[in-house]
Amino acid sequence: MPFDVSRIREDFPILRQRVHDRPLVYLDNAATTQRPASVIAAISNYYSADNSNVHRGVHDLSERATRSYEEARVKVQRFLHARDPREIVFVRGTTEAINLVAQSYCRRLIQSGDEILVSAMEHHSNIVPWQMISEERGAALRVIPINDQGEINLDDFDKLLSDRTRFVSVPHVSHVLGTVNPIKEIVEMAHRRNVAVLVDGAQSAPHLLEIDVSDLDCDFYAFSGHKLYGPTGIGVLYGKSHLFESMIPYQGGGDMISSVSFEKTIYNAPPYKFEAGTPNIAGVIGLGAAIDYLKLIGSEAATAYEQELLSYAMSSLSEVRGVRVVGTAAKKAAVISFVVENVHPHDVGTILDLEGIAVRTGHCCAEPLMRRFGLTAVTRASIAFYNTKNEIDSLISGLARVRETFN
Amino acid sequence: MPRLYSDILLDHFRKPRNQGSLSAPAISYEEFNPLCGDRIRIEVELSGDVISAARFQGDGCAISIAAASMLTEMIVGLRIGDDVSNDDLVSALRSDIPPARKKCALLPLEALRAGFERYRPRHSGRK
Incomplete structure (x- = not known):
């Protein structure tokens, strides 16, 4: 059955609007995706009918809220192909998930002289938490290089792995280049040296839509709800059970304890040990609804359609004079960063906005990656399964307007 | 309503005036926009306390240039x-x-103001 994008678009109320008197063309999906009506309804229904605190009350509302909250955990577990729902911790987003691992896992592990490996294509959120830990512990941050296409060469990674390597944190999909990294191989190579690996899945969750942490065998996997067609302020940290068991809590508070006295507190078991305080219940329920939606439309068909749009966009862009795409990996998700000769990305973004086209411009929270390519900023068009070929055509004619303005 | 990129803006972007540096500026300050990576340096030459020449250097969008x-x-x-x-x-x-x-438009002005704030006359008795 062909992927019926016009029907899919009806599920996203926000797409029906005009911006600067033009139909909205939303190509900033790597920053945040839009939410289908079913996600918005799930949040609204929760607040209208079931709103209550979880894991506390004996009353009916609390039981309903707790049930929905824990059902969503199981949905996430199945989405990631994790073995157990206790391996799923709810956090605010990918950033918090990475910080949690840095503080709760790495802080005790890292000694002076140790090394943490990240790649040259990181988002700042997969650099700064490791720098903070490295500085505190006297460790060093080492960087896995990438080639001009934006790919990691596994031989380079192998050369960096040593007895000093204590942890590896890499993105599944680059948020600027679109590169899909060879995670399974990276994990296997790190494990041979008993080094654990965190996978930053912020950009893979929305594009691959099929993630199998058991197959990847990674130790931790993090993603954000708002990039998976769900709400903002909710994210997921997957961690292997035995690691979560051994880790110290990230924050102290209610819900993360099994008993408290002024002399001693006994912590709750994972995942609750890492979920101090009243959680983002509506966010969790909304994320569960987003996963239901992806199941309903069929993630395989959606991904195939997105890849079709990607090749259409790449070949259309290659015909625009003065446009150069940054990131041309053989395995690429639908994230396209480019530069327009003699025009600053901010000016590109502003002119496209006047045509109703939303793109990201700037360093995209990846200054070291910009420097790797000798740039300070790019324009990034990122595609979701609700985009169309017509919208790619609008982008191309928008770029013609950019050249008209500045030439 | 004015256009987004007026002719005068585009003219200054295509043919920037006073681009470069001064040999002995009394004030030289670079302002940086961490959000987009743009940087603009403003240099000023003084005759007494009057600005006699000004130059800029920068890497930025059409609006900031x-x-x-x-x-x-x-x-x-x-x-x-x-x-x-x-x-x-x-x-x-x-x-x-x-x-x-x-x-973007205000980045050069912020550089100038920060330069003014840091300015200390070389011969303090002169004023």
Whole structure:
């Protein structure tokens, strides 16, 4: 059955609007995706009918809220192909998930002289938490290089792995280049040296839509709800059970304890040990609804359609004079960063906005990656399964307007 | 309603005035926009406390380059510490600058103001 994008678009109320008197063309999906009506309804229904605190009350509302909250955990577990729902911790987003691992896992592990490996294509959120830990512990941050296409060469990674390597944190999909990294191989190579690996899945969750942490065998996997067609302020940290068991809590508070006295507190078991305080219940329920939606439309068909749009966009862009795409990996998700000769990305973004086209411009929270390519900023068009070929055509004619303005 | 990129803005972007550096500037300050990576350096030469020459260097968008170019023209003849207001500079661009881009237009002005703040006369008794 062909992927019926016009029907899919009806599920996203926000797409029906005009911006600067033009139909909205939303190509900033790597920053945040839009939410289908079913996600918005799930949040609204929760607040209208079931709103209550979880894991506390004996009353009916609390039981309903707790049930929905824990059902969503199981949905996430199945989405990631994790073995157990206790391996799923709810956090605010990918950033918090990475910080949690840095503080709760790495802080005790890292000694002076140790090394943490990240790649040259990181988002700042997969650099700064490791720098903070490295500085505190006297460790060093080492960087896995990438080639001009934006790919990691596994031989380079192998050369960096040593007895000093204590942890590896890499993105599944680059948020600027679109590169899909060879995670399974990276994990296997790190494990041979008993080094654990965190996978930053912020950009893979929305594009691959099929993630199998058991197959990847990674130790931790993090993603954000708002990039998976769900709400903002909710994210997921997957961690292997035995690691979560051994880790110290990230924050102290209610819900993360099994008993408290002024002399001693006994912590709750994972995942609750890492979920101090009243959680983002509506966010969790909304994320569960987003996963239901992806199941309903069929993630395989959606991904195939997105890849079709990607090749259409790449070949259309290659015909625009003065446009150069940054990131041309053989395995690429639908994230396209480019530069327009003699025009600053901010000016590109502003002119496209006047045509109703939303793109990201700037360093995209990846200054070291910009420097790797000798740039300070790019324009990034990122595609979701609700985009169309017509919208790619609008982008191309928008770029013609950019050249008209500045030439 | 003014156009987004007016002819005068585009003219200053394509043919920036006073681009370069001064041999012995009394004030030289670079301002950086961490959100987009743009940087603009403003240099000023003084005759007494009057600005006798101004130059800029920078790496930025059309709006920040044009604003820097215009600012270097606007400040010659002013006394040190005389303020060019945000509105004066933005309206000189005669463009419909969207709110998200105002900071691009104001980057050179921020460099100038920060330069003024850091300025200490070389011969303090002269004033």
